[in-house]
Amino acid sequence: MSDQITDMDVFFNPKSIAIIGASDTFKFGYNMTKYLLSSNFKTYPVNINKDFIFGHKVFKNINDIPDDIELVIIIVRNEFVLQTVKDSVKKGVKGIIIETAGFAETGIKELVKIQEEIEKIAKNSNVRIIGPNCVGITNFNNKFTTAETDFTQSIDGGTISVIAQSGVLGNIFIEWSASQKIGFSKTITLGNKVDVDEIDILEYLEKDANTNVITVYLEGVKRGPKLVEILRKLTKPVLILKNGRSEIGSKAVLSHTGSIAGNDKIYDTIFKQYSGIYRVNNFYEMFNIAQVFATQPLPKGKNIAIITSSGSLGIIACDEIERLGLNLAVLNELTIQKMKSVSPNWTSLKNPVDLGPSLFTTFSHSLKAILNDECVDALLYIFAVPQMPIKAFSLPITPQLREMRNLSTKLNKPIITCVFGSRWIVEYFLKHSDKYKIPIMTQISHAIKAFKFMHDFAVSNKI
């Protein structure tokens, strides 16, 4: 295994690419082949059975290609992988991504052995290898991808990077996040990790100017002490989802990517020990919280204010605030007086501020009063309004987002909006969340946990 880390860049910005096993019929890797061949990335298809693919000349062997190749993507059947790796090394490539599955994770002796052979090649050469059993890399900054990412349609990038083990999930993440307006910088799936692992990528992302938040989906770790060392050094916030917690879960890890899940308590202890490392419970939580880190200023304290149109949902937020050791902000008497001057007598103006049906007439005034209150460090806005009056009377939602954005920027306080209701309402908010950089989510517990992690991160960085 090479000690260089700058060599990772070949996976994200390759100057020339060969796809071994490229195909124009429906199989794994079809879309990637089609996209790369039509893109500006210098791409050569290799396939022993084909002459032309999507109008491009096909080479029988990578060594037939007249130009230098920096990166190889291998999608041939598992029994042919070892030979194509050897061919690639002979060609003098810098990086290989093996996407094909069917190695150590099967538990079948011969297939485990092939993986070990590939591992040896990586150790004894300067070639870096990602995989097998993965979908490699997607770089939203230059639109390079070895996954099924559809860059022919516009996808908004961002500053969140993702390290994952599973190939299928590498694609799914991207599609889901596009729906949620969660912007990625780079996504990396590592599969069985014969060479490149999360440590290499963490080091790369720590230095990557386009990455502000790192999210990691982990099944097993091969270099434990080294992981601990890098986690200690990282300055960017890292959200980790570690599965295979249970006994039956860890057995499933073994047959998924051939990794050892390890004792969950040890992971938990390690993750808790270092500032900036946060463990999450599921993917939705991971990306919702990452989005807050990526778009909101850090809170200066732990006093949370709530504006809601539903008292019940305000109470749920209170329960979460106490559970996570944050404070429900005690509003200044002046703040309450300011709100009282415009509110009906039945609105509840103590935090949580429940504006009920008066939401649209009193929101602006209340928002200003609350965010300007020096006892308030962060705001959770809970929107729960039936869609009928919104549609019938064109009630203005985007002005609320704009006002929140302006005040959040001006006063340097983070804001999250939780939306409850029909798909139509949630979609409406999401459509505009990107422009106004106000994270939209549907789970109050994720929002409060985001504030908690942001607060802890601020404290540990003495901000």
Added chain:
Amino acid sequence: MSDQITDMDVFFNPKSIAIIGASDTFKFGYNMTKYLLSSNFKTYPVNINKDFIFGHKVFKNINDIPDDIELVIIIVRNEFVLQTVKDSVKKGVKGIIIETAGFAETGIKELVKIQEEIEKIAKNSNVRIIGPNCVGITNFNNKFTTAETDFTQSIDGGTISVIAQSGVLGNIFIEWSASQKIGFSKTITLGNKVDVDEIDILEYLEKDANTNVITVYLEGVKRGPKLVEILRKLTKPVLILKNGRSEIGSKAVLSHTGSIAGNDKIYDTIFKQYSGIYRVNNFYEMFNIAQVFATQPLPKGKNIAIITSSGSLGIIACDEIERLGLNLAVLNELTIQKMKSVSPNWTSLKNPVDLGPSLFTTFSHSLKAILNDECVDALLYIFAVPQMPIKAFSLPITPQLREMRNLSTKLNKPIITCVFGSRWIVEYFLKHSDKYKIPIMTQISHAIKAFKFMHDFAVSNKI
């Protein structure tokens, strides 16, 4: 408080209705007024300031209405509510729903006092009162509603009934669930509960032929021992979300509906004590699990099989299965052999069965083998496939749903599908879930918890 329980029916099937405070300008209750006046429900608008509303003659006072009135809906401002209640009692109505807010929950002495006056009237008359501070009833069976439910658009009903405290949420629930294809029978919001409370409604729903599952959102309870008594007697499964768990949460409960949240540990003990009563953590979990109870057969044991296209997501399911004390089904060797005959050598056929990219060619065969295995009591299907190949090659999803439905019915085993990916994919599944009665959700933890509760319910009912 009246002891009769059959008197609840006036709220769900009123023969004649008066809306006091009816209005044709934008305010709370506008949509409800518009809907009821255009519906077949015999509805009379009452408003001292209007002559006609949506073409209907308006009465200045309920006592001016020449016909008998069974149910009154009050939406006038809080200071006028007491008088309209007195007028209604004089008219001889059977039920009153006070939707107006601004009573005990404000903590303002005069407003608390008005609520107490109304409470006295309920005690000393035969009139039953729901509210104040609620949106009353929606009955999906006869399309009667006192909330903002849009029955002018088609909403699919179902067999899940909802008891909630908060008015705003009463509306939101319905809109959200329509998006999720979760079918309701009746939704009831109780607000400050001067008279009718969750106990009255639980007794009603237990007898209601159209309700199979009861969900309850609870903030505080006034008749604790009586609630325990009814919970013990119920034969239908009940899912309870109880908030105000924390200290600051319970303070917020007080200023929301003027209720006392009570000690959370006591609730927890009570809920655990009775079979068929299950506590959930949030609304999404509540309705996802309710949907499983409403549409799936009870499992005969606790052995769960998993078919997945993503190994990682299979592992998450394994962790949840162990955490909740269920079993990962150990597949019969014959079942594995049946699947092996059609699967590529790299697929992982031990449970969780990870079909990976071969999902569409091997699903049908695998599903049949697994469901026919007598060691399998329930199936979780985890669908995580990028949308590009689905769109490009029209990969068939509805046949999968149909096959699952057919086998589930034939073999009497519950199935849940978890879908991961873009909004488009989730929507695609949801669009067809209703027809095939396979619950679709996006959280694996909800699916496994649903199996757990179903199993417990089956055991406690000796099924």
